[in-house]
Amino acid sequence: xxxxxxxxxxxxxxxxxxxxxxxxxxxxxxxxxxxxxxxxxxxxxxxxxxxxxxxxxxxxxxxxxxxxxxxxxxxxxxxxxxxxxxxxxxxxxxxxxxxxxxxxxxxxxxxxxxxxxxxxxxxxxxxxxxxxxxxxxxxxxxxxxxxxxxxxxxxxxxxxxxxxxxxxxxxxxxxxxxxxxxxxxxxxxxxxxxxxxxxxxxxxxxxxxxxxxxxxxxxxxxxxxxxxxxxxxxxxxxxxxxxxxxxxxxxxxxxxxxxxxxxxxxxxxxxxxxxxxxxxxxxxxxxxxxxxxxxxxxxxxxxxxxxxxxxxxxxxxxxxxxxxxxxxxxxxxxxxxxxxxxxxxxxxxxxxxxxxxxxxxxxxxxxxxxxxxxxxxxxxxxxxxxxxxxxxxxxxxxxxxxxxxxxxxxxxxxxxxx
Amino acid sequence: xxxxxxxxxxxxxxxxxxxxxxxxxxxxxxxxxxxxxxxxxxxxxxxxxxxxxxxxxxxxxxxxxxxxxxxxxxxxxxxxxxxxxxxxxxxxxxxxxxxxxxxxxxxxxxxxxxxxxxxxxxxxxxxxxxxxxxxxxxxxxxxxxxxxxxxxxxxxxxxxxxxxxxxxxxxxxxxxxxxxxxxxxxxxxxxxxxxxxxxxxxxxxxxxxxxxxxxxxxxxxxxxxxxxxxxxxxxxxxxxxxxxxxxxxxxxxxxxxxxxxxxxxxxxxxxxxxxxxxxxxxxxxxxxxxxxxxxxxxxxxxxxxxxxxxxxxxxxxxxxxxxxxxxxxxxxxxxxxxxxxxxxxxxxxxxxxxxxxxxxxxxxxxxxxxxxxxxxxxxxxxxxxxxxxxxxxxxxxxxxxxxxxxxxxxxxxxxxxxxxxxxxxxxxxxxxxxxxxxxxxxxxxxxxxxxxxxxxxxxxxxxxxxxxxxxxxxxxxxxxxxx
Numbered sequence: 067x068x069x070x071x072x073x074x075x076x077x078x079x080x081x082x083x084x085x086x087x088x089x090x091x092x093x094x095x096x097x098x099x100x101x102x103x104x105x106x107x108x109x110x111x112x113x114x115x116x117x118x119x120x121x122x123x124x125x126x127x128x129x130x131x132x133x134x135x136x137x138x139x140x141x142x143x144x145x146x147x148x149x150x151x152x153x154x155x156x157x158x159x160x161x162x163x164x165x166x167x168x169x170x171x172x173x174x175x176x177x178x179x180x181x182x183x184x185x186x187x188x189x190x191x192x193x194x195x196x197x198x199x200x201x202x203x204x205x206x207x208x209x210x211x212x213x214x215x216x217x218x219x220x221x222x223x224x225x226x227x228x229x230x231x232x233x234x235x236x237x238x239x240x241x242x243x244x245x246x247x248x249x250x251x252x253x254x255x256x257x258x259x260x261x262x263x264x265x266x267x268x269x270x271x272x273x274x275x276x277x278x279x280x281x282x283x284x285x286x287x288x289x290x291x292x293x294x295x296x297x298x299x300x301x302x303x304x305x306x307x308x309x310x311x312x313x314x315x316x317x318x319x320x321x322x323x324x325x326x327x328x329x330x331x332x333x334x335x336x337x338x339x340x341x342x343x344x345x346x347x348x349x350x351x352x353x354x355x356x357x358x359x360x361x362x363x364x365x366x367x368x369x370x371x372x373x374x375x376x377x378x379x380x381x382x383x384x385x386x387x388x389x390x391x392x393x394x395x396x397x398x399x400x401x402x403x404x405x406x407x408x409x410x411x412x413x414x415x416x417x418x419x420x421x422x423x424x425x426x427x428x429x430x431x432x433x434x435x436x437x438x439x440x441x442x443x444x445x446x447x448x449x450x451x452x453x454x455x456x457x458x459x460x461x462x463x464x465x466x467x468x469x470x471x472x473x474x475x476x477x478x479x480x481x482x483x484x
Numbered sequence: 485x486x487x488x489x490x491x492x493x494x495x496x497x498x499x500x501x502x503x504x505x506x507x508x509x510x511x512x513x514x515x516x517x518x519x520x521x522x523x524x525x526x527x528x529x530x531x532x533x534x535x536x537x538x539x540x541x542x543x544x545x546x547x548x549x550x551x552x553x554x555x556x557x558x559x560x561x562x563x564x565x566x567x568x569x570x571x572x573x574x575x576x577x578x579x580x581x582x583x584x585x586x587x588x589x590x591x592x593x594x595x596x597x598x599x600x601x602x603x604x605x606x607x608x609x610x611x612x613x614x615x616x617x618x619x620x621x622x623x624x625x626x627x628x629x630x631x632x633x634x635x636x637x638x639x640x641x642x643x644x645x646x647x648x649x650x651x652x653x654x655x656x657x658x659x660x661x662x663x664x665x666x667x668x669x670x671x672x673x674x675x676x677x678x679x680x681x682x683x684x685x686x687x688x689x690x691x692x693x694x695x696x697x698x699x700x701x702x703x704x705x706x707x708x709x710x711x712x713x714x715x716x717x718x719x720x721x722x723x724x725x726x727x728x729x730x731x732x733x734x735x736x737x738x739x740x741x742x743x744x745x746x747x748x749x750x751x752x753x754x755x756x757x758x759x760x761x762x763x764x765x766x767x768x769x770x771x772x773x774x775x776x777x778x779x780x781x782x783x784x785x786x787x788x789x790x791x792x793x794x795x796x797x798x799x800x801x802x803x804x805x806x807x808x809x810x811x812x813x814x815x816x817x818x819x820x821x822x823x824x825x826x827x828x829x830x831x832x833x834x835x836x837x838x839x840x841x842x843x844x845x846x847x848x849x850x851x852x853x854x855x856x857x858x859x860x861x862x863x864x865x866x867x868x869x870x871x872x873x874x875x876x877x878x879x880x881x882x883x884x885x886x887x888x889x890x891x892x893x894x895x896x897x898x899x900x901x902x903x904x905x906x907x908x909x910x911x912x913x914x915x916x917x918x919x920x921x922x923x924x925x926x927x928x929x930x931x932x933x934x935x936x937x938x939x940x941x942x943x944x945x946x947x948x949x950x951x952x953x954x955x956x957x958x959x960x961x962x963x964x965x966x967x
Contacts, residue, residue: 067866103882140595153882164866168880171873172866190922192713194788199763200792202947211929218962219943219955244959283766289952305766317955332717452727 068092068173073097073174073389075163077154078183082362084137085375086181095389099175100141100148101165107141107148108134109185110208111371113215116236118263121370131177133371152375154184157334161357162327179357179385182331182345183378186324186363188233194322198285201292207233207321214240222317225292227251227338228282230258230265232369234321239268241319248272249313252280252296254303257430259323259456261369262450281305282318324367331360341409342366348414349421350384351377359385366411366424369458374426377411397472404439406431406480408455418469423461427480431435436461439477488514488651489843491670491679493658493693495522497634497827498816499685503650503830506683506838508853509845512773513650514677516670518657518689520949521909522902523638523686527824528912529711529749529762529794531738532634533725535822536573536626538593538601545804547596547825549833554628556828564640564855567743573629574609575777577622577729586624593626600627629725633743634824635912639902640855646901648851649930653677654905655949658686661696668812681838683814688797690805690817699809702817703800706716706759708793709751710768715787715920716745721780728779733787737775739783744915749776749783751794762793779931789920796820806833807929812841847872858896858914862888884926884935886919891933898937908948910934931955 074090076083079102087098089109106112111119116129121127124136141148152167155433163175176216188206205213205221211233213219223246227234229254238248251269256279258265269276277296283305284295298309326344328336335356337346345353351361361381399415401423410425430452437447445467453459461478490506492499495517503515519525534557540546561568577586586603593601603624609623610616616623661682662669670677684693691702714721719741728736735753742748752768769791776783799805799818804826806816814837816830823830830921839845861869861879872892873880879892897904897913904910907917907930916930917923923930931954935942946952 067870073859103885110730151881153885155888166869166873166880166882168873168877171870171880187921188924190789190920190924192922193788195764195766195769195788195791197763197765197769202952205927206921207926209927213955213960217928217932217942218959220957220959222956244961285763288760289946289948289950329717 068170069176070173072099073175073178073451074099074181074385075177076100076181076183077157077163078102078109078185078362078364079107079148079150080183080185080362080369081111081134081181081374082185082364082378083109083181084141085378086183086359086361086382086385088137088140088144089379090386091144091146093386093390095386098146099147101152101154101163102148103153105150107138107150113212114236115215116240119371122370123375127231137375156329159335159355165464167424168308169233178389179359179408181381181385182353182358182360182364183362184327184330184364186326186367188320189323189325191320193318194286196282197407199288201285201287201290203291203317204285205317205319206235207231207319210319211237211240214244220244221247222246222451223297224315225297225317226282226313226315227319227321229253229320229322230260230276230321231321232260232264234319235260235264235268237319237321239272242272242274244317248274249315250275250277250296251276252282254281254299255279257454257456261456283310285318291318294318324363326367328364331364334358339409339413341403342411344411346413347411348416349412349419349457350417351381352384352388357388366409369456373458377424397468399468399471400475402475402477404477404479407478410478415463415468418465420465421463421468423463423478425459425478426455427459428455430454431480433483435481435483437479437481438463439479440471440474445476447481487667488512488677488679490681490683490838491515491516491668491677492683492685492823493670494687494690495638495642495652496525496685496687497523497638497641498819498826498830499683500645501827501831501835502683502685502816503645505835507648507650508847508851509835510848511843511845513580513645513667515645515650515652515656516656516659516677517652517654520654520906520946521904522637522642523635523912524948526795526797527634527638529792530634530709530796530824531751532631532742533566533573533738533740533824534630534632536601536629537596537598537822537825538589538624538626540596540822542592542595543787545806546822546826549804549829550822551597552829552845553826554630557632557825561637562826563853564637564644565857566633566636566640568632568713569743570628570630570632570879571724571741572625572627573725573727574613574626575624575727575729576609576616576620578619578778579621582729582731583622585731589624598626598628599744601625613722613724613726613885615780615782616907617777617779618727619778630828631725631740631743632824636857637824640857642902643855644853645902647855648848652902658693658696661693681812681814681841681843683816683834684810685816687819688795690797690815693787694809694815697810697813702805702815702910705755705798705800707796707798707820708754708756708761708768709796710772710793711748711750711791712769712785712788713790713792714747714749714784715789718747718784718787719745720784721747726779728775736779737772739776739780744918749781755798759795762795764791764793766958768793790922804830806830808837808841814838818881823965858893858900859877860915861890861893883929884916884919886921887915889914894933895937898934905938906946906949906952907931907934907954
């Protein structure tokens with residue numbers, strides 16, 4: 067079997083993989099290989115033809131393909147090696163990646179560092195346990211997006227969307243623009259899982275109702291979907307009997323959560339965070355397996371690609387330093403998700419430097435304080451007018467705070483602003 | 485007018501096995517199937533268990549054919565490239581009464597000719613299967629129990645029959661049967677097929693078929709069974725098939741590995757009116773979860789990848805109904821569990837019945853019993869993978885990432901009898917879309933390959949034949965905009 071050696075393997079050629087590779091390149095690493103399973107670089111952005119990407123990073127509104135092209139062009143200009151139509155099959159604990167492609171067959175890559183940037187997948191209908199038959203016309207929103215934007219096919223005309231994740235909201239608008247009627251977007255939770263701007267631009271601008279605390283409880287139709295039963299849910303998210311409502315439709319699109327694709331990660335024995343379903347990482351996005359880094363949606367599901375790129379650059383730079391064997395005196399600080407916080411990334415910090423902690427809150431709240439605690443002592447806090455689970459939050463930690471907290475666990479909490 | 489020797493109604497596992505056997509014995513066979521593919525009824529969605537044979541009453545057809553069929557299964561699956569594992573089964577009990585039930589099953593099993601049965605204590609059985617709950621106090625071990633993929637078995641048997649000359653007509657729902665001058669005429673209202681002999685293997689509809697020849701003694705009660713299928717990541721939760729002792733709570737549900745490395749949990753057992761209603765219910769799935777937790781602890785239902793509902797064709801006699809109600813006409817009705825296990829033996833018995841009815845049977849010297857489904861890339865060694873990619877680079881292109889199904893396998897399958905013409909048919913053969921994303925990523929690639937290989941418009945492709953289009957139109961953009 068062909069075996070190649072390289073300094074850095076990046077698994078995934080989407081925005082995270084490209085940004086990580088570019089950051090490693092900027093640190094002087096030249097021996098890089100990006101593995102991409104599709105036939106071009108760009109990842110899921112290639113099918114996201116709407117605009118709104120890049121406001122933070124480039125200060126302008128780009129479409130998905132435009133955003134991806136900025137990185138892809140640089141990768142090509144810098145001659146960073148990449149392989150398309152190539153799928154990584156396994157990652158071993160001694161940093162050997164097995165991959166397959168039409169041109170190379172099965173081959174191995176031995177690397178000094180590996181960056182995981184495989185992205186995420188959508189939660190399928192079967193996992194939601196909706197009663198009824200399994201007719202045609204039930205798609206995850208991303209699958210429908212691929213059919214419409216990449217292939218020019220309409221999966222349906224009369225649409226109900228379950229889940230108010232961003233892809234679902236985007237597809238509500240897209241299907242409407244293509245002449246379909248979107249009857250409703252149902253959201254199980256009492257708040258939307260998507261960005262506020264998408265609610266405004268994709269639903270409100272098109273008079274598409276967003277039904278909060280609603281879910282689809284039954285699919286009707288044997289061969290092709292003919293309608294769905296929707297129901298209100300109580301505060302425990304259980305359907306309320308008597309609230310059944312039938313909506314005739316030929317299509318149900320699902321936008322009910324994204325799941326980081328960590329099959330390779332798990333097989334390599336890397337520790338995962340139960341909440342994020344991504345690897346547990348330090349401030350450099352290094353996983354529990356030394357030399358393996360994770361970034362982008364395979365680490366934690368992001369709202370904005372700008373943050374994906376930012377996170378991937380951290381991983382790419384750190385992987386480069388790892389390859390160059392540059393170490394700083396270590397510390398050990400654990401970060402804990404306290405009241406009102408679902409998770410943090412990173413989960414641990416091993417170096418006293420400026421570290422931005424990303425996290426999500428558990429509930430929609432107004433007038434709150436994000437606070438950092440060492441036991442009962444509040445180390446720092448910042449005010450927020452509102453927070454929502456659909457919008458990622460950040461907190462910056464200084465080298466001084468981290469040095470002081472060496473050996474301790476710091477807790478991030480959401481507090482009422484009194 | 486072409487007169488076939490035998491027309492078989494229904495291409496489930498029984499029809500498929502009968503078609504294979506009668507083709508082997510020199511008959512010209514036509515298989516009539518109302519759906520768009522084979523194995524779309526009870527054979528599509530069941531537990532996939534090859535029962536050891538201790539369950540059926542002594543001297544019943546069920547007992548006789550179960551043990552005989554199960555004994556044939558391993559070699560048959562090997563010949564036809566079908567996934568089969570003799571993983572052994574356990575019936576677990578929770579109290580003294582269950583212990584007595586298990587002793588009864590042991591006795592019955594011995595009389596039925598089942599070998600290797602043993603009664604175990606709770607601790608002994610937990611040593612074999614550590615995930616069993618602490619409530620389990622006793623168990624019956626049946627080492628000859630196995631698991632098989634029911635639709636792969638059906639597809640392969642139909643394939644063997646077809647490569648040896650049998651014909652398959654899908655989308656052919658028999659609506660009337662008449663006899664003229666020693667020939668049966670089977671019509672779907674538009675087209676008529678003629679045959680000297682008829683075998684009714686119509687599953688839940690076998691009573692409807694019986695009534696077409698004036699036989700109203702058979703009543704089939706469809707019994708639904710709902711299942712939950714867990715991610716392959718749960719492999720190893722149990723290694724044997726775990727049944728519950730039948731008793732106060734009914735038959736309970738099973739927890740079992742599948743041949744493909746998933747864990748299957750179910751089924752419920754609810755009689756119903758509608759014969760083709762395979763819809764799942766919230767109550768049914770809750771029941772599956774509740775019951776399963778009694779025998780196996782900490783089942784990770786959060787890793788469920790799909791739910792489905794199967795239909796068993798329960799007859800009105802308590803046993804299989806395999807008989808000749810009219811000259812040259814055989815019923816295979818009421819073939820509920822253990823029908824899958826029994827199917828190879830049922831086929832031999834049907835051949836005997838036809839012989840009594842005058843059919844001239846002799847085993848063909850040129851019969852090829854082998855079926856070669858497309859290799860599953862995932863199961864090859866790296867060396868084998870490289871060999872196959874060198875021969876056909878399309879095996880290097882992974883289409884279904886969850887089950888690692890390559891373009892090579894999909895293309896080969898699309899040209900193999902019985903030809904899959906819809907997405908579900910292809911899925912049953914290749915497993916593309918059967919994994920944890922359930923086709924989320926691969927469907928748009930698969931439809932492109934299907935359209936290309938079958939020479940049809942992508943817009944004409946269906947999920948499950950008939951009126952189940954996957955796509956409804958081209959977008960405005962694709963049509964060149966709206967101006």
